[in-house]
Amino acid sequence: MSKSLPSRAENYSEWYNELVKRADLAENSAVRGCMIIKPYGYSIWEKMQRALDDMFKETGHVNAYFPLLIPKSFLSKEASHVEGFAKECAVVTHYRLKNDPNGHGVIVDPDAKLEEELIIRPTSETVIWSTYKNWVQSYRDLPILMNQWANVMRWEMRTRLFLRTAEFLWQEGHTAHATKEEAVEETEQMLNIYSEFAETFMAMPVIKGRKTANERFAGAEDTYCIEAMMQDGKALQAGTSHFLGQNFAKAFDVKFLNKANQQEFVWGTSWGVSTRLMGALIMAHSDDQGLVLPPKLAPIQVVIVPIYKGEEQLNNIKSKIDPLVSALKKGGISVKFDISENQSPGFKFAEYELKGVPIRLAIGNRDIENGTIELARRDTRVKTSLPFDGIEQVIVDTLEDIQISIYQKALDFRAANTFEVNTWDEFLVKIEEGGFLSAHWDGSPETEEKIKELTKATIRCIPLDSQEEAGKCILTGNPSKQRVIFARAY
Template sequence: MSKALPTRSENYSEWYNELVKRADLAENSAVRGCMVIKPYGYSIWEKMQRALDDMFKETGHTNAYFPLFIPKSYLSKEASHVEGFAKECAVVTHYRLKNDPDGKGVIVDPEAKLEEELIVRPTSETVIWSTYKNWIQSYRDLPLLINQWANVVRWEMRTRLFLRTTEFLWQEGHTAHSTAQEAIAETRQMLEVYAQFAEEWMAVPVIKGVKTPNERFAGAEDTYCIEAMMQDGKALQAGTSHFLGQNFATAFDVKFQDKDGKLDYVWGTSWGVSTRLMGALIMAHSDDAGLVLPPKLAPIQVVIVPIYRNEEQLAQISEKVAEITKDLKKLGISVKYDSSDNFKPGFKFAEYELKGVPVRLAMGGRDLENGTVEVARRDTKTKETVSVEGIAIYIQNLLEDIQQSIYKKALTFREENTYKVDSFEEFNNILDTKGGFILAHWDGTSETEEKIKEETKATIRCIPLNQEAEEGVCIYSGKPSKGRVIFARAY
């Protein structure tokens, strides 16, 4: 083991960066701003992907794949969309290299300039809606419910592994509907899917809300979101679902003939989550000793470490462990038996703690004689000695308890760090001394929102859905307010 991790209280940012690297989740690549997702980290992403993909298919969506490159002219067709992404776009201008005449490797061939530049996909609305024009003619072709798993590129100057990288992985759903009501229902349904995944799989409690006009997706009529609180009190947007209205259908002339023979533009949605969820998972649960993973997303749910004096004893322990492993796997529990002799048990314990394995079993000579095994849970770091009889069911129940306990701990943290304020002075004081979510009145204007952001670096994370109407006055302007919104500093 290398030296201990920085602590969260000393330097939260450094703690996060070091944990991502030391837990073998990801590392910086040779390409500035891009990351290499290592096998252990990618295993977590695969479990996320599998769960989400199943949820998408249960709601009637199918997967497709669209080009990585988007003609520049496509981005010009929806004005607010191109304005929102223009500064983040990577542009392909040439299609060929050639040997440098001076013998210094290769250079871009100046004769190979593209007639029209191509944009490396920052998001796929434009290329997908240009395709939908060919797919949709009649109401019988609707609704069209498509998702794609892909990579995207958004040029970033300041990057952080998983949270903000130039290239990242995500899914993006793009759907077309015959009515506005149906499209809005789809938008809200997918927000519920994201919230369910965050809470039931990631064990991260989220607040569902709608973005202000300043914060909504470029080209959308409305943006819905789920917001999560990290352990440093900052917010992280964990997923978004957009009602696009008829904006992209109009831009790309996507019309359908309704049952009465009338032509109209279709109504659209788009929605997505990315590898940013990995950052949320790490920051919501982990501690100064390493990762704390919810069992549903842990690549290894149970690790078994033998403690032995000689090869004969190891063989006996291994025989017993084989029975336990077989029973656990029958219940769908992923198990690793680490009988390697290159490290001592203490080192292995620390390593699996760092990697967030939810349950660790240790079996020694005395356990073998007594028919017991030591069970340690990662979230509370508690240990107990348990009979090997019925151990598989015991572990199954323990994993379910850990999943729930991690969620409850995160929920309690959020509740304890959410504050109602009624003055700008109190707002600033809490923001600077405590952080967290602040419920405050806002007058509904972009001007006030911008001034608060400029002065405090806090943004309106969302207008919570289904909250009770509450008349009040804006904490900044003193003007009337129809309800409280959630402010926070954010990633």
């Protein structure tokens, strides 16, 4: 706690890494590329999970669980899918260990080789669609609206806590429908749920859009996404929703008898968000003093730190604070009354600021005499002495205001760092400054790849709310029908 965090302005990457560790969110594990999510970090993820799960269930989805291990042959059935994930797959080849006859611990038993290798799931489309074949015979069996909360493994070489790890936690929805229209509607509905969650709970503004063919999910006909801007001007893909068409139904022969008594293939979707949202939450709002958490996701929304000398003063403070704590908890507010004696009030102030607790209350013997209490907001770091009477409603109102203010600050930042560019020279200058660049693109994958090669900028999305606008591609000068969003990204 004695050493201050690195500055965002001086070294954004180091600031992020240090903040994740010092705020007790996560740490690196003994397994290369994998992380340990610590209790404080996991409690934030639990709040995300709970909110999203409620939103899924409100729209008719149910949870299930499918195997971690997928037969290798399953991944071979959908060509573009296997090509998209082949380089990231971890493969199980044996099922037993034995003692090393040379006395060097244990070794893989060469006689325990699997007849068919198993893949640790990078995503679950294949194993789920192989199951749907057994579940679907008639239009009466549709739709299937399924979600699972799980872990996945993608063998990443360059990792960063929460943002990119070999193993991560996520939810993956997999739905099956009788018509294309229903499947497209589902894809768009889930994108809207992700957008609502990001903005309402994470206080993080996002742009809803479609991915280009180059950036599309492997095996999908269309991929929708939400893109957020981090404080260093880079983009972060915060969620995706995929229209799978009939690709996986055809790969796994999932057919149904329609109302006309004819056989046809099922239409599918998949959609997901992951613990990458934790990285987005940190980078969208936090400052050089530590985390800034939106109240709706903060594990502790209010912390109360007493300042006292001796047991008599503490008991005096407790008689005042205990009823407030009970009232706040009854109102659904998570509150901590920190009466631990092993740390000074100043140390506690710094610790709770680092951990992003939205409201800190401090009260001492003089405050009791004056009928006041000090309230400090984490987002603005402003401290105010307020009357104790009525403080419960002030806390409720302040938490609501912090949630709104954090969102507005992020929205203003995005607006100030989004630029229309119309020439290649202008693009080259602005991309170095960071932010979102709204520019014309001729629609060709070759041009998209060339821009990425020259600038490390990718097309983040084709915004859903963008209007047709005739123009010229910034690189080739070829005709363009609309602007897309370019940025460098995580």
